[in-house]
Amino acid sequence: MKTGYLIDMDGVLYRENQLIPGVREFVEALIETGSPFIFLTNNSAPTPEDLSVRLGHLGIPGLSPRHFYTSALNTADFLSETHPACTVFVIGEGGLLNALHEHKIANDGIAPSYVVVGEGTATLEKLAKAHTCIERGARLLATNPDNWCPVSRDDTRPGAGATAAFLEASTGRRAYYLGKPNGYMFHRARRKLADLAGGTLPEETVVIGDTMETDIRGAIESGLQAYLVLTGSTSLDRLAEYVYQPTRVLRSVADLTDELKSGKPSSRLDSPVYAQPQASDTRSLRHPSKRLARLDQPPQR
Numbered sequence: 001m002k003t004g005y006l007i008d009m010d011g012v013l014y015r016e017n018q019l020i021p022g023v024r025e026f027v028e029a030l031i032e033t034g035s036p037f038i039f040l041t042n043n044s045a046p047t048p049e050d051l052s053v054r055l056g057h058l059g060i061p062g063l064s065p066r067h068f069y070t071s072a073l074n075t076a077d078f079l080s081e082t083h084p085a086c087t088v089f090v091i092g093e094g095g096l097l098n099a100l101h102e103h104k105i106a107n108d109g110i111a112p113s114y115v116v117v118g119e120g121t122a123t124l125e126k127l128a129k130a131h132t133c134i135e136r137g138a139r140l141l142a143t144n145p146d147n148w149c150p151v152s153r154d155d156t157r158p159g160a161g162a163t164a165a166f167l168e169a170s171t172g173r174r175a176y177y178l179g180k181p182n183g184y185m186f187h188r189a190r191r192k193l194a195d196l197a198g199g200t201l202p203e204e205t206v207v208i209g210d211t212m213e214t215d216i217r218g219a220i221e222s223g224l225q226a227y228l229v230l231t232g233s234t235s236l237d238r239l240a241e242y243v244y245q246p247t248r249v250l251r252s253v254a255d256l257t258d259e260l261k262s263g264k265p266s267s268r269l270d271s272p273v274y275a276q277p278q279a280s281d282t283r284s285l286r287h288p289s290k291r292l293a294r295l296d297q298p299p300q301r
């Protein structure tokens with residue numbers, strides 16, 4: 001049975017600009033076995049070409065940009081499918097501008113159909129302009145719901161979700177959030193998997209991710225297999241906090257390499273993870289996709 005893989009990047013392939021041990025062998029096994037795979041990211045700033053170069057620097061060279069799908073591409077796919085003649089006012093960076101341009105979606109700073117918010121620094125001037133566009137009738141669309149994004153082990157930066165939340169507050173309008181965990185991200189990523197596999201959808205699709213709120217939730221809601229790896233933002237002792245659960249828990253993607261090569265489930269799966277309690281990671285308490293401050297709830301601590 002052919003299996004396709006949708007694989008999150010940060011916390012699955014690398015952390016803090018370091019490739020996670022065993023990732024290179026895992027990617028080589030995907031290529032050797034002809035398994036269709038796409039790397040997924042909610043980061044709308046880079047282009048697929050940028051991501052290919054970045055992975056090359058980390059030690060996985062030569063991957064085609066066709067193996068990458070970002071929330072910026074998802075946003076451009078969504079608009080061109082649902083409203084092909086629309087215009088947009090954009091707060092975002094190269095990856096988003098490029099994706100919209102490639103889909104022939106025009107910029108409009110006067111009366112756009114949508115204000116599109118992605119990753120990147122939003123100046124007050126741009127926010128004020130976006131606010132005016134929304135007050136004139138533009139709809140608010142965000143490439144992804146992440147309120148913050150990791151920069152290094154100890155540092156974060158504001159994400160697209162935080163910028164959209166600013167405009168939600170100032171205009172009283174609710175944004176629509178694309179990217180993970182939105183099912184449209186997984187739907188279009190699967191279509192790309194089918195393109196890579198010669199036009200046929202793999203019989204089974206496995207999502208591999210490190211974050212419960214985006215990767216695992218989106219996979220479960222889209223009816224896909226959801227494999228959680230413990231190399232990123234989620235530790236094993238926090239799993240019980242979630243209503244939805246991964247279909248498998250792996251120490252890292254390296255646990256899948258032997259299975260891919262042999263076609264048989266690896267004996268290293270499942271039990272070793274549960275035998276080795278993981279240290280708590282307080283960052284998982286404030287995942288970027290969580291709303292910052294629900295006024296009717298005390299802060300989680």
Ligand SMILES: [Mg+2]
Pocket residue numbers: 008009010011012209210211232
């Ligand atoms: Mg991740």
